[in-house]
Amino acid sequence: MRLLREAGHLVRVALVLAAGVVLFLIIRNAVVPKDFGRYGHFRPEALGVIRAHPVAFAGQSTCVACHDDQAKERAAGKHAHVACEACHGPQAAHVADIANVKPALPDVATLCARCHEKNAAKPKSFPQVVTAEHSGGVACNTCHKPHNPQI
Amino acid sequence: MEITRRQLLTRCTQLLVLTGTAAAALEKTGQAPGPDDTYHMADHWWGMMIDIEKCIGCGNCVRACSKENNVPEGYFRTWVERYQVTEDWEHPKVDSPDGAIHGFPANTDPNVKSFFVPKLCNHCADSPCVQVCPVGATFVSPDGVVLVDPDYCLGCRYCIQACPYGCRYFHPEKHIADKCTLCYHRITQGLTTACCEACPTGARRLCDLKDPNDPVHEFLRNNMVHVLKPQMATGAKVYYNNLDGSVR
Known part of the structure; x- marks a missing residue:
């Protein structure tokens, strides 16, 4: 008893500390999600949130499922490995509502040149032209069919 | 109405237990369904x-x-x-x-x-960016993708500075x-x-x-x-x- 009386100042500090720790644990328990740390130092629900983002590019196999005529034509030519949406843009909206969402035709004036305009940084084996000399402003698809670009 | 100390304490304990169970039940039922798990x-x-x-x-x-x-x-x-x-x-x-x-x-x-x-x-x-995040908002997923938890990120920008490849940016609208x-x-x-x-x-x-x-x-x-x-x-x-x- 005498000891407790003499060490009273220490006991009070210890009590304040203990109260602080308890308060910390209560707050921590309230704000940290229950399954935080299940897979690592993060909130597992975040994976679901990120996965819920809508898809814009439907993917090659989806396009080919309906447009097999164009797919066949393309597969026979040099553009065989160019995916539909590489030129036609993201079409998931079209897949979701085929009747009302119609894809716009790509603008040939910029589309072809982006890949095939001559540039020293492009790989030497890649077919390139200086469009001004090559066609003199005539649209590429006057001579080349985009799906199978051979003349 | 008279109330004894014993009654008060009992009532308080009852109330605590009740609210506790209610909160736990709400947490269980209110949970959003996870993404369908054919993906491992x-x-x-x-x-x-x-x-x-x-x-x-x-x-x-x-x-x-x-x-x-x-x-x-x-x-x-x-x-x-x-x-x-x-x-x-x-x-x-x-x-x-x-x-x-x-x-x-x-x-x-x-x-x-x-x-x-x-x-x-x-x-x-x-990843250096994951190591500096103070709140566990950015992480390497178990399948090896570095992601940001959009609801957890504070927008402190430590990770943006830490990335040696300059691959992160501060989203101008979401502020994360x-x-x-x-x-x-x-x-x-x-x-x-x-x-x-x-x-x-x-x-x-x-x-x-x-x-x-x-x-x-x-x-x-x-x-x-x-x-x-x-x-x-x-x-x-x-x-x-x-x-x-x-x-x-």
């Missing part, structure tokens, strides 16, 4: 193969990424750089106009070695750190990333290092493969074929 994170370890010899700098990947992920204008989750290297190879000229979203202007000087380098998050296994997710919403449902889908030459390909049939194993075996800044030991998983020594 433990079976995958994602990365990317980039073939410098196939990149034509068309910018299709940049446009596709921007559309797929609603990347704000002027910010990039992926971009393409053009290197122009003279004999002074330690000081290459590097440009990337608007991240190459409209491709590149022509350069025709044959005396300069020039080539394109597509860049994106390297999805490091030992934002970055390439390796199209996590796509790859977890069997699709490839938007950039790989749109690449016309196959210069960039998604790979799963845990899949024994993935072409990545052949790619790593048969090519002179390099990662960016290997001296930083980040465990980068974007593998470049034929990367020039001048690339930083």
